[in-house]
Each structure stands twice: as C-alpha cells, then as structure tokens.
Amino acid sequence: MKTNNLGINIVGYTKGIFGLGEAVRLNIEAAEIANISLNLIDFEKLKKNTHYKYNFDYKINLIQISLNDLDRFFSVIDPLFFQDKYTILFLVWESEYIPTKLKNTINLFNEIWTPSLYCKNIFKKVYDGPIITVPHPVEASLKPLNTRKSMVFNKDKFSYLFVFSYHSSIERKNPFHLIEAFKKAFKNNDNVELIIKTSGSNRHKKLEKKLLKSISNQKNIQIIDIDLDKNEILHLINNCxxxxxxxxxxxxxxxxxxxxYFGKPTIATNYSGNTEFMNHNNSFLVDYELGLIENPDSNFPSETLWANPKLDHTIEQLKAVYQNADLRKKKAENATFFIKEKLSFNAIGSIMRNRLNHLHINFKDLNSNKNQNAYLLNQLQLAKAEITILEKELRSMKKNIIIRFIMKIKKGVRKLKGKV
Incomplete structure (x- = not known):
C-alpha cells in the first residue's frame, strides 16, 4: 500500500455508458486535474469476474456505485479493502424519505460525499459521520459528430428539449406535467416545438405507450427514443x-x-439539487408544492416526498422564455458564467484535494474507531455467508427438480410397460 502520496482507491462503473458511469468519470477527471493519484477498480469487472485482480494502493477508498449494487459490492469485495482504510461513499438521493435499509447501509461507511446540499440535508437525518458536498464538475468539449442522430430540431422553430431515461424513473422525471403545460402554453403553434429524448423504453413498454398517447394529435411535440453517446447528447443540448x-x-x-454551460435558457422546478446552481438571475424557476408520490414504482415507495411543480407557473415560464428574447439571453449569459466559475474541473478538484489533505493529515485520529471497522468486516462476512447459503439452496432446488423430473419419467415408463 502506498502511504506517502495523496491518493485514493476509486470503485465505480469506470467504463459504464450510463449516468453513474459518467458521474464517476467526471470525478476521476477532476481528481486528475487536481494532481490526486488514483487507483481505479472497475466494479462491473469486479462483480462479474472472480479472477479480476485489483490493488489497494492508498489509505482512502471512494465507492461510487448504485445503491442497488451495494449488497453485491459487500459480497464480492475483498475485506482487506477496508482494513486500516478510510472509506467514503459517494451517494445521491432524490426523496426526503429514506428507507430503513439505506439508513443501515450508509452507516457502514466512514464518510459520505454527495453532489448537493439538498442531498446532504437528507442524509444528516440518518447519518452521524462527515458529509461533504462535492458537486459534479461540468465542462464539455464538443467533438465532431459521426452521425446525424442528434440533429432532430427544426431550424425554423423555437425548440424546447428534455432528456430522460426510463431507468431513472418516469414518475420522478415528470414528463406528463411538461407535456400538459406545453400544450396549454402553445396549443398547436407551429413556430415552437418540444423534443423529448428518451432511452430505455424497451423495458418499459407500457409507460412508453402512455407517454406517446399523451401527445396524440399534437404536431409540435416529438418523443424520440434513441441511444446516444455522451458527445451526441451534448450536441443535442447545444442545438436546442x-x-x-x-x-x-x-x-x-x-x-x-x-x-x-452551453448558454441555453433553462427552465426547472425550483426544488432539490438543481437549486445549487440555478437561481432567478440565471434560470427560469417554477414554483412548487411539496407532496407524496402519486404512482409509486420500483425506485420510489409510497412514502416518497418531493415537489409538485405548479402548472400555471410552468406555462408562464415557458411563455416567458419564448416571448422575451432579451431576458432569456441575459439569464443564459449569467448561467454560463456561473457554471464555468463554480463547477469547473479545477473548482471541484480543489474541493476533493482539500478534503483528502485533511483526511491524510488526520488519518490516525479519524481511523481510530476500530469498532466501526470490525462491524463492517463482520457485515461483509455475513453477506458472503448468506450468499453461500443461498447458492447451496439453489443447487439443492435444482437437484430436487431434476430428481422429481426423472422419477416422473420413470413412473410414466412403468405405466406404459404395464399397458403393453
């Protein structure tokens, strides 16, 4: 293990072509720009390949994976990964309700990093350790396009864009409210268009059908379900x-x-993590009322508490962007300045480096809680033991099924011989 260098072991979807993969790569780039030494562990390889070899080069660990993958993580990671280490969980949450299982899980870690004060205030209710706000860095360079997949806008129309994945919960993303507001704001005005770019519909056919039905007979709204790489997504955003x-x-x-960042006038609900960088000087924010989820799904249970944007104000802000060119230009300029100043790779890398410096200087004091380490290692062993038991039960079930099937065949053969 390297002890002198300011470094960190990062576990995440380092090659993943999806949101969490992108998020970990953004943190990696910010850390590299801040001259933080990195030891990268690809979690996709870790959970699929028992022979995948990885090292524990540094005293500090950063885990940045899906909450749904944490149980799997505990079952496959080498317990030595935690021994005499300080382990940070990078965590994002999108409801003011936290399930009991999550409360127990996050308290296995020494520290939490999270991208917004909104998330931090939620975690403070159930976590006693340090919680550090580390926003996602936002810098983008457009590379030439190899395809025309992102060229979906009509140049003669004013184009609104929204991008979401069905895997991120259509209930949370709330496109039906957007569609209703757009219809009421512009009816069939042929000078404006709304493009909703989706992905992942192949596993959510009922929801896709419902979404498509909501725009029937609406000529100025298009829903395009297509997989785009990050560069194509950035071009799409830049072209709206x-x-x-x-x-x-x-x-x-x-x-x-x-x-x-690209200087686009933005409209959003005035609630949650986006208010860290959006304000009335650089964006068009929509008022809301707090309320419980209407249609619980696999991601968010019935106790979920979040914001319901007000329809009338959404309509008002849609019209304000379209009708007031000077105002949207001014706010867009303010937005670009704010993002480039506050969320650059340098800015976020500095936050990381300052925190890691503090952890290295105070490592002995911070890591003196052996009870937490012992508890974590115990939980790891319990998880592995439970998986072993489940695997044995599964093998036994399969064996019993085969035996029953063979006995059934033998019984059938006997009956057939008796008849003969």
Whole structure:
C-alpha cells in the first residue's frame, strides 16, 4: 500500500455508458486535474469476474456505485479493502424519505460525499459521520459528430428539449406535467416545438405507450427514443433553444447544468439539487408544492416526498422564455458564467484535494474507531455467508427438480410397460 502520496482507491462503473458511469468519470477527471493519484477498480469487472485482480494502493477508498449494487459490492469485495482504510461513499438521493435499509447501509461507511446540499440535508437525518458536498464538475468539449442522430430540431422553430431515461424513473422525471403545460402554453403553434429524448423504453413498454398517447394529435411535440453517446447528447443540448426539466426531484441535475454551460435558457422546478446552481438571475424557476408520490414504482415507495411543480407557473415560464428574447439571453449569459466559475474541473478538484489533505493529515485520529471497522468486516462476512447459503439452496432446488423430473419419467415408463 502506498502511504506517502495523496491518493485514493476509486470503485465505480469506470467504463459504464450510463449516468453513474459518467458521474464517476467526471470525478476521476477532476481528481486528475487536481494532481490526486488514483487507483481505479472497475466494479462491473469486479462483480462479474472472480479472477479480476485489483490493488489497494492508498489509505482512502471512494465507492461510487448504485445503491442497488451495494449488497453485491459487500459480497464480492475483498475485506482487506477496508482494513486500516478510510472509506467514503459517494451517494445521491432524490426523496426526503429514506428507507430503513439505506439508513443501515450508509452507516457502514466512514464518510459520505454527495453532489448537493439538498442531498446532504437528507442524509444528516440518518447519518452521524462527515458529509461533504462535492458537486459534479461540468465542462464539455464538443467533438465532431459521426452521425446525424442528434440533429432532430427544426431550424425554423423555437425548440424546447428534455432528456430522460426510463431507468431513472418516469414518475420522478415528470414528463406528463411538461407535456400538459406545453400544450396549454402553445396549443398547436407551429413556430415552437418540444423534443423529448428518451432511452430505455424497451423495458418499459407500457409507460412508453402512455407517454406517446399523451401527445396524440399534437404536431409540435416529438418523443424520440434513441441511444446516444455522451458527445451526441451534448450536441443535442447545444442545438436546442431552451432546456427544460419539470422533475419532482433531482439529486443534482447534470443535463440542466450542461445546458447552462452551453448558454441555453433553462427552465426547472425550483426544488432539490438543481437549486445549487440555478437561481432567478440565471434560470427560469417554477414554483412548487411539496407532496407524496402519486404512482409509486420500483425506485420510489409510497412514502416518497418531493415537489409538485405548479402548472400555471410552468406555462408562464415557458411563455416567458419564448416571448422575451432579451431576458432569456441575459439569464443564459449569467448561467454560463456561473457554471464555468463554480463547477469547473479545477473548482471541484480543489474541493476533493482539500478534503483528502485533511483526511491524510488526520488519518490516525479519524481511523481510530476500530469498532466501526470490525462491524463492517463482520457485515461483509455475513453477506458472503448468506450468499453461500443461498447458492447451496439453489443447487439443492435444482437437484430436487431434476430428481422429481426423472422419477416422473420413470413412473410414466412403468405405466406404459404395464399397458403393453
């Protein structure tokens, strides 16, 4: 193990072509720019390949994976990964309700990093350790396009854009509210258009059908379900006239920040993580009322508490962006300045480096809680033991099924011989 260098072991979807993969790569780039030494562990390889070899080069660990993957993480990671280490969990949450299981899990870690004060205030209710706000860095360079997949806008129309994945919960992303507001704001005005770019519909056919039905007979709204790489997504955002998100909640709101970086007037619910970088000087924010989830799904249970944007104010802000060119230009300029100053790789890398410096200087005092380490190692062993038991039970079930099937065949053969 390297002890002298300021470094960190990062476990995440380092090659993943999805949101969490992108988020960990952004943190990696910010850390590299801040001259932080890195030891990268690809979690996809770790959970699929028992022979995947990885090292524990540094005293500090950063885990940045899906909450749904944490149990799997504990079952496959080498317990030595935690021995005499300080382990940080990078966590994003999008509801003011936290399930009991999450409360127990996050308290296995020494520290939490999270991209917004909104998330931090939620975690403070159930976690006693240090919680550090580390926003997602937002910098983008457009590379030439190899395809025309992102060229979906009509140049003669004022184009609003919203991008979401069905995997991120259509209930949370709230596109139906956006569609209703757009219809009432513009009816069939042929000078404006709303483009909703989705992905992941192949596993959510009922929801896709419902979404498509909501725009029937609406000529100025298009829903395009297509997989795009990051560069194509950035081109799509850069080519729209305005970006909008009527979410119920966002842990951060990366596409909103990217739109602001490109100087696009942005409209969003005035609630949750996006308010860290959106304000009335640089964005068009929509008023809301707090409320419980209407349609619980696999991601968010019935106790979920978040914002319901007000329809009338959404309509008002849609019209304000379209009708007031001077105002949208001024706010867009303010947005670009704010994002480039506050969320650059240098700015976020400095936050990381300052925190890691503190951890290294105070490592002995911070890591003196052996009871937590012992508890964590115990939980790891329990998880592995439980998986072993489940695997044995599964093998036994399969064996019993095969035996029953063979006995059934033998019984059938006997009956057939008796008849003969």
């Amino acid at each position: 006239d305005s970006y909008i998100s009527m979410h119920h909640s966002e842990g951060f709101g990366l596409t909103l920040a990217e739109a602001m």
